[in-house]
Amino acid sequence: MENNMFCYQCQEAAKGKGCTIKGVCGKSDDVANLQDLLIYLLKGISLYTTEARKLGIENKRINNFITESLFATITNANFDRDVFVEKIKKALKLRDEIKEEFINAGGSVEINHDATKWYSDSVEEMEKKAKEVGVLTTDNEDVRSLRELVTYGIKGMAAYAEHAEKLGYEDKDIYKFMQEGLAKTLDDSLSVDELIKLVMDTGKHGVDVMALLDKANTENYGNPEMTKVNIGVRNNPAILISGHDLKDMEELLEQTKDTGVDVYTHSEMLPANYYPKFKKYEHFVGNYGNAWWAQKDEFEKFNGPILLTTNCLVPPKDSYKDRLFTTGAVGFEGVKHIPDRLEGKQKDFCEIIELAKKCESPTEIEKGEIVGGFAHNQVIKLADKVVDAVKSGDIKRFFVMAGCDGRMKSRDYYKEFAKELPKDTVILTAGCAKYRYNKLDLGDIGGIPRVLDAGQCNDSYSLAVIAMKLKEVFELEDINDLPISYNIAWYEQKAVIVLLALLYLGVKDIHLGPTLPAFLSENVVNVLVDKFGIGGITNVSDDIKMFLENK
Numbered sequence: 179m180e181n182n183m184f185c186y187q188c189q190e191a192a193k194g195k196g197c198t199i200k201g202v203c204g205k206s207d208d209v210a211n212l213q214d215l216l217i218y219l220l221k222g223i224s225l226y227t228t229e230a231r232k233l234g235i236e237n238k239r240i241n242n243f244i245t246e247s248l249f250a251t252i253t254n255a256n257f258d259r260d261v262f263v264e265k266i267k268k269a270l271k272l273r274d275e276i277k278e279e280f281i282n283a284g285g286s287v288e289i290n291h292d293a294t295k296w297y298s299d300s301v302e303e304m305e306k307k308a309k310e311v312g313v314l315t316t317d318n319e320d321v322r323s324l325r326e327l328v329t330y331g332i333k334g335m336a337a338y339a340e341h342a343e344k345l346g347y348e349d350k351d352i353y354k355f356m357q358e359g360l361a362k363t364l365d366d367s368l369s370v371d372e373l374i375k376l377v378m379d380t381g382k383h384g385v386d387v388m389a390l391l392d393k394a395n396t397e398n399y400g401n402p403e404m405t406k407v408n409i410g411v412r413n414n415p416a417i418l419i420s421g422h423d424l425k426d427m428e429e430l431l432e433q434t435k436d437t438g439v440d441v442y443t444h445s446e447m448l449p450a451n452y453y454p455k456f457k458k459y460e461h462f463v464g465n466y467g468n469a470w471w472a473q474k475d476e477f478e479k480f481n482g483p484i485l486l487t488t489n490c491l492v493p494p495k496d497s498y499k500d501r502l503f504t505t506g507a508v509g510f511e512g513v514k515h516i517p518d519r520l521e522g523k524q525k526d527f528c529e530i531i532e533l534a535k536k537c538e539s540p541t542e543i544e545k546g547e548i549v550g551g552f553a554h555n556q557v558i559k560l561a562d563k564v565v566d567a568v569k570s571g572d573i574k575r576f577f578v579m580a581g582c583d584g585r586m587k588s589r590d591y592y593k594e595f596a597k598e599l600p601k602d603t604v605i606l607t608a609g610c611a612k613y614r615y616n617k618l619d620l621g622d623i624g625g626i627p628r629v630l631d632a633g634q635c636n637d638s639y640s641l642a643v644i645a646m647k648l649k650e651v652f653e654l655e656d657i658n659d660l661p662i663s664y665n666i667a668w669y670e671q672k673a674v675i676v677l678l679a680l681l682y683l684g685v686k687d688i689h690l691g692p693t694l695p696a697f698l699s700e701n702v703v704n705v706l707v708d709k710f711g712i713g714g715i716t717n718v719s720d721d722i723k724m725f726l727e728n729k
């Protein structure tokens with residue numbers, strides 16, 4: 179039987195192989211197919227921009243369009259069919275634009291790929307074409323695996339590049355790489371070795387984009403600092419903000435100031451609490467709830483409006499759909515979308531604020547505080563203490579447990595793993611993976627908390643900076659000689675770019691769970707095992723033993 183769709187880009191791919199009828203994430207088959215067509219056209223545009231760059235042409239509108247379109251196709255970002263139809267139409271227009279620019283500049287290379295030529299303004303034709311250009315059109319399983327590994331890495335890169343761009347930070351070299359990489363996934367002449375090299379280059383640019391976003395975030399909002407974050411509630415009406423976009427966070431805090439409306443973070447927005455510039459707002463109360471997948475229950479209990487600035491959005495329940503708002507790359511049919519900011523202006527969150535005033539205050543679901551804010555600057559300030567603790571043997575080992583959380587029951591593993599780790603170990607984390615253990619009382623070692631949260635998934639960059647610093651302090655040749663083990667949980671494509679970035683930095687023996695990506699073919703897994711010692715997970719006690727013995 180013919181598949182309705184095929185998608186295997188995230189950890190929830192049906193049966194560990196791929197979603198073929200409807201996405202486990204809730205993505206419909208027609209949205210999945212339209213996303214495939216959009217990606218195909220972005221690759222076609224990239225064939226042109228890559229040649230055009232050689233003639234000195236850099237088209238900012240196209241750079242931004244490719245970046246935000248890739249972002250919209252990330253898992254749990256945009257479920258709205260109309261958005262993808264519009265994006266496909268725009269892609270066709272922009273493709274004409276760059277073709278013209280290229281030819282006018284004297285471009286003579288013949289670009290003969292179907293992705294640069296196919297055209298239709300009929301939605302029916304788009305749907306038909308979409309079924310012919312998906313992932314499975316690459317027959318060779320290993321080539322397909324490497325092409326998709328690169329494509330997903332570039333999607334993750336796009337998300338981070340977009341956040342940086344919103345804060346006024348862009349790096350042309352990152353756009354150049356993203357587009358060259360996309361174009362190369364259409365090139366049938368590339369060998370497997372060349373594709374593996376492209377995977378490594380993706381990792382290199384992953385480091386660059388995370389460094390760029392780190393710079394954008396810290397130069398705008400200060401360096402995250404050790405912070406106690408309230409997880410209880412107050413009695414005022416309030417807005418809950420989720421996702422990763424700090425510019426949206428800034429503007430929401432500014433616009434809610436003195437309105438009597440409080441602001442709370444959810445899931446990946448928690449690290450906003452660690453930034454000096456946000457901490458100064460008295461109506462910024464703290465964090466409400468847990469990782470993205472708990473949102474159905476938590477959004478219902480929150481009672482007030484919720485703003486989703488990026489993934490992960492779960493298809494909403496009717497009970498709160500009318501107080502849910504999306505913005506940026508996120509979208510869902512029937513959910514109000516806050517448009518992009520106009521040049522020199524803020525986004526307009528008025529409607530959300532007015533709605534909040536009419537809503538009840540949040541229902542308390544827990545009380546207390548959690549501690550975070552251990553990005554590179556804060557940890558390096560504590561370096562003496564950390565180094566002493568390692569030298570004295572009080573800290574025997576660090577465990578990087580960054581990445582994502584998800585709804586699969588098997589992710590209880592990470593909670594158990596954190597609980598069972600010896601008391602002389604410290605967990606370094608970033609991303610929503612932390613919610614499996616950040617509310618456990620794991621204690622501290624001489625004042626250093628045993629769970630050090632650097633921030634969002636992109637702040638995994640901070641963990642790499644910390645590792646480099648420790649390598650320097652301990653005068654080691656190789657980052658792998660540090661007492662650090664990597665047990666990473668992944669879910670979507672931002673985790674793919676984080677993983678490729680770590681591989682590029684030379685980190686070996688990373689364990690990835692709860693399952694290995696469906697898009698890695700057996701041969702590609704073997705390459706990753708041989709070259710980098712990548713492995714999966716088994717059970718908590720065997721894995722802890724393995725990590726401690728393999729030091």
Ligand code: FSO
Nearest residue numbers: 490582609610635672673
């Ligand atoms: Fe999580 Fe979702 Fe940040 Fe991802 S909220 S899963 S890797 O979007 O981006 O960590």
Ligand code: SF4
Nearest residue numbers: 185188197201202203
């Ligand atoms: Fe399935 Fe994940 Fe793709 Fe959604 S994003 S359709 S869950 S593989």
